[in-house]
Amino acid sequence: MCLLLGATGVGKTLLLKRLQLCQRDGTDLGEPPVTLPTVGTNLTDLTLRKKRVTVRELGGCMGPIWPSYFVDCYSVIFMVDSANITQISSSCVQLLSVLAAEPLQTASVLVLFNKDLPCTMTLGEMKSLFRMDDIIASAPQSITTLELSARSGEGLQDVL
Ligand SMILES: Nc1nc2c(ncn2[C@@H]2O[C@H](COP(=O)(O)OP(=O)(O)OP(=O)(O)O)[C@@H](O)[C@H]2O)c(=O)[nH]1
């Protein structure tokens, strides 16, 4: 089981819909489908890195009970909204608590910086505020970071 985590509105549901469509119909993406905030969890079967995996999105509003889903999880995708400066500190705390969770010590972790909206901060500034380098250096997990836009589909292929 792979968990897809991240604060509310970062684009997790849209990413899953995009990845699913991308695998079914090839590369033609078209208009982004409408999403609703996920209350609860959302299961999607995908082929990631040539392996069949079940991805479970946990809605951002479920943050307090995310840990109850950590057992039997071997990988984590943590999504950050790179256009939302006000969410940086809370996302950072969330990521640190995910990395510190006992059941996730051996999980592999992918951090996605999502969205294509204009922002007053560059991605580099965002990552340095996040202390991404320090987090990667000190976490026991192997962490990969990627940038993408679930809306335009840019960077989507790198996730697959
Ligand atoms: N411009 C832009 N908008 C995006 C992008 N990704 C997602 N969105 C929009 O952000 C809004 C929230 O997306 P969701 O996928 O529902 O967010 P979520 O992370 O699933 O949120 P919760 O389920 O509440 O945790 C939607 O209106 C999306 O269309 C992106 O890359 N660019």
Ligand SMILES: [Mg+2]
């Ligand atoms: Mg959602």
